[in-house]
Amino acid sequence: MVLKSAIAEEIITNNLKQFLLVLSVSLSVATLPQIFSWFRHIPYTLLLVIVGLGLAFADVRLVTLSPELILFIFLPPLLFEAAWNLKWSELKRDLVPICLYAVFGVVIAIAGVAIVLNQLAGISLTTALLIAASLAATDPVSVTALFRELGVDSRLVTLMEGESLFNDGMAVVAFGFLVALSLGTVELEFQPILVKLFSVVGIGVGVGGFIGFSISYFTQRFDLPLVEQSLTLVSAYSTYLITEDLGGSGVIGVVTTGLILGNFGSRIGMSPRTRIIISEFWEFLAFFVNSIVFLLIGDQISFASLGENLQIIMVTVAAMIVIRAIAIYILTKLSVSITKSEISLPEQTILWWGGLRGSVSIALALSVPTTMPEREKIIATVFGVVLFTLLVQGLTIKPLLEKLNLLGDAPLREQYLELVARHVALERVLQHLQADQRPGIDPDRRYQETLIKGELADLRTKIDKLQDEYPNLQIFITEQLRGELLAIEADTYAEFVKSGRLNKELASMLEDVLPNHQKEA
Structure with missing residues (x-):
């Protein structure tokens, strides 16, 4: 018993040391733009990835990045913070294009990338589908942060953030179904797929809505900023865990709760002072979590594995960029025909090129069962593509905004x-x-x-x-x-x-x- 207790204490001590090391490196990177003005041209999250790559090149591994770490610890606060700050009036205005991008865009991306990988790269259809599903979720954190800094039109920010929030849920659902299909636990039939999709989304919206409205009315009865701040934190994690336990999409649940509390609960149940305190708390938490996630993404890269799968990575990058362009331009045209609300060609181009991949894609790839024969190939390909989108697309988005005259005031x-x-x-x-x-x-x-x-x-x-x-x-x-x-x-x-x-x-x-x-x- 004493031995078990000593081992547990040693594990906790080591984990705490690793956490403090990661945090120290992240905060050191945060100070670089203040010391060296040249670094201000690089979005903070991308700077973290570059530093992480440098550590990986020197074979310094800060911590092992597991899917549970991202999905259960890092993802809920990131989703909640984005949903809390997303204005419902702006989201409602562009709900049709956002839903088209998030639903049909995910389907087009998975099908298109999988077919290209299967036909041109000679990868088995199962492996190709899992790679495509892992990369279906966009993660434009660094892009939208840059948008706000440069004063880009709020509609473009809403379109990108809205698509990302909703397509995360769709991508996770699609990935889970494809994994189950490859393991033989579900059948490929239209009706079961449709029932499963509606149940997963419905449970997510139902649980998220119940928790969001419950907390909104509960906080009407008192004005205790620290308690209400704690409630929002608990709601983010509890919504995710409860929804997942009930068989729904935790991502959709957290987004629903965040939207309700940010647009409804904060108005009817919180004083202006409390709203400011909570908003600043979530701003800090998002900065804190992003600092760790993006640093670890770079730190987890295996250059040897990337080299072995370079050809597949290049084919996947090309396919993903072309398929996303097709999806964005076609679905935008469909949206305009439905809503009569124009989305300009320059804006469509930014939506296409700004579709970066990040933490969700990494988590999905790492969660592929170890029994899958080509698991390492899936992980290496997804890491390589995520790295390309963050460094190449992420670093060229500002010049593209300047070229298209979309920089704000x-x-x-x-x-x-x-x-x-x-x-x-x-x-x-x-x-x-x-x-x-x-x-x-x-x-x-x-x-x-x-x-x-x-x-x-x-x-x-x-x-x-x-x-x-x-x-x-x-x-x-x-x-x-x-x-x-x-x-x-x-x-x-x-x-x-x-x-x-x-x-x-x-x-x-x-x-x-x-x-x-x-x-x-």
Whole structure:
């Protein structure tokens, strides 16, 4: 008994040391862009992959990357954070193209890549299907982070994030079915496949919806930021585990919970202060998890294995890029014919080239049963393709945005917000100075007032000049004002409901408020 206890303690100590080592390396990489300006041109997650590759080349292995580590520990917080920050109004606007990309895009990707690998690379159909299914899930974390930094149109961000959130679930479901098919535990018949798909998706949406709405109404009864923050964390993991245990898609369950809590629960059950605390917590957690995942992806690369399967990797990369282009352009055309909402050709091109693969693909490849005859080939191919998408596509997305004139006006907005913040701060200083009636400070007060008023006039001139030179800035200002007014209105209703002064359900009131503001926009 004593021996078992000593062994367990040793294992825990070693795991803690490995975790601290990974964390130390990740945080060291995070500081590089602040020390060396050249590194600022590389998205942070890609920089982690490059450092991980350097460690792999030196044969320094930080930790073994298992599918359980990614799927059960890393994936739920990443999915929840993305869903929490995804605005339902924007998602609803582009729900048709997102669903087309996530459902039919996955089917086209699996079928197309598998056929090419089977016919051109001479790989067995079973192996080809598992490689294709592993690579069907997109993971544009580094791309969307770059989009926000550069101020790319929010619609493009929503399309990419929405597709990624939903096609993760579809890819995991498809992969699970193909593994079961190869092991002979299911039959390839249309009706069972359809029933299985609807049950897996239905259970995910059902469990996610139940947990999301339950927590939303529960948090109406109190305002305890740390408790509500903890509830969101528990909901992410519990939704995933419960849904998986019930035979549903944990990915779809977590996405559903995140969407409900981010768009509904945070409005009816959380104060503005609590929402800020929780949003900042999830921003930190996403940064923390991404730091570890992308570093370990690079660190797990086996250069010898990549060399042995280089031909298959090249064929897979070519097939994947061509098939995704076909899927994006065809499905976009279908979406436009249904919704009459245009998606420009440059935007379609970014959606095509920005379809990076990442942690989900790695986890699926690693979860292939050890009894499969070509398991190592599947893992090596998927790792090689993921590496290509992260380094080649990930590093060329910014030049492509510049070429297609899709770069936003983030620096301009940042400059405007800094001027406004300075103006508001000085106005408050002036109000405080004028309200200060202490005897003996009149001469200094008048001097300070003159200085502050002069600075305020200078700031107003700069703000007016910025608005005159960039008329599009007015759209941003208007959107910001509408958002602030809507938030104040929603928070006021929540305050009345919580205090018992209003018996009407807050959800129905917000449903009346939101459409009115959207019509005005």
